[in-house]
Amino acid sequence: MINNLFNDSKEFIIYYVISEKHILNYKKIKKILSNKKFILVYDKVLSNKIINKYNEKFIKLDNELENIILELKDNISFSILSTCQARTDPLQLVYLLYKSNIPTIAIQETNQFYLHSGLMNNYILPVDKIYAISDFEKNNFIDYGYLKSSIEVIGWNNGINSNTKNIKKNI
Numbered sequence: 659m660i661n662n663l664f665n666d667s668k669e670f671i672i673y674y675v676i677s678e679k680h681i682l683n684y685k686k687i688k689k690i691l692s693n694k695k696f697i698l699v700y701d702k703v704l705s706n707k708i709i710n711k712y713n714e715k716f717i718k719l720d721n722e723l724e725n726i727i728l729e730l731k732d733n734i735s736f737s738i739l740s741t742c743q744a745r746t747d748p749l750q751l752v753y754l755l756y757k758s759n760i761p762t763i764a765i766q767e768t769n770q771f772y773l774h775s776g777l778m779n780n781y782i783l784p785v786d787k788i789y790a791i792s793d794f795e796k797n798n799f800i801d802y803g804y805l806k807s808s809i810e811v812i813g814w815n816n817g818i819n820s821n822t823k824n825i826k827k828n829i
Contacts, residue, residue: 668735670695672727672760674719674751676703680740681712683765687738694735699723701747719747727758736761742783752783761786766795 671694673684688696700709701719709716717723727734737755742748742764755762762785782788788804789812790796796809 668733670697670730670734672697672699672734672737672755674699674701674737674739674741674748676701676741676747678708678711681708681714683740684738685712697723697726697730697734699751701751703747719751723751724754727754727760731758731760734758734760736763736786739764739785742785744783748783752785763787763789765789766791 671691673687673696675681675684675698684696684698688694698714698716699719700716704716717726737751737760739748739751739762742752742762752762764782764785764787766789786808788799788809790799790809791811791813793811796806796811799809800806
C-alpha cells in the first residue's frame with residue numbers, strides 16, 4: 659500500500675504516456691479515479707496521429723509542462739509514469755517531479771525479468787513506487803536492490819482491466 663506517501667486531498671494527478679496502449683490505460687484509470695483531474699503528459703515519441711485520435715488535452719513534456727507543475731505543484735497528489743526507462747525525456751520528467759516534491763508511480767507493462775531470464779533489459783529511473791505484473795517480477799526487482807516496500811504487485815495488464823479494486827487500493 660502507498661500509505662501516506664500520496665495526498666488524496668490534492669486535486670490533480672500527472673499521467674505520462676508514450677504509446678497508444680498507455681493512453682488506453684490512462685482512460686481506464688481516469689475513469690476509476692473520476693474524482694481527480696488529470697494532466698496528461700506526452701513526449702516526442704508519441705505521434706500527433708495518435709494524439710489526434712483522442713478527445714483529451716495533451717501537454718507536451720517541455721517548458722510549458724514545467725510552468726504548469728510549478729503553478730500547481732501544491733495541488734498535485736502524485737504522478738503515474740507509463741515508462742521510466744532511462745531516456746532523456748523520462749529523466750527530465752522524473753527530475754522535475756522530484757524537484758517539485760511530487761511522488762511518482764511507475765507501471766510495469768511487460769514481464770521484463772521473465773522474458774530475459776531474470777535480467778533487467780531496460781534500466782529504470784528511481785521512482786517512489788513500482789506496480790509490478792507478478793511476484794516473479796517483484797522478487798527480481800528486490801534482487802536488483804529495489805526496496806520491497808516500494809513494489810506492489812497489481813497483476814497482468816496492470817490490473818486495470820479486471821481488477822479496479824487493485825488500482826483503487828494501491829493508488
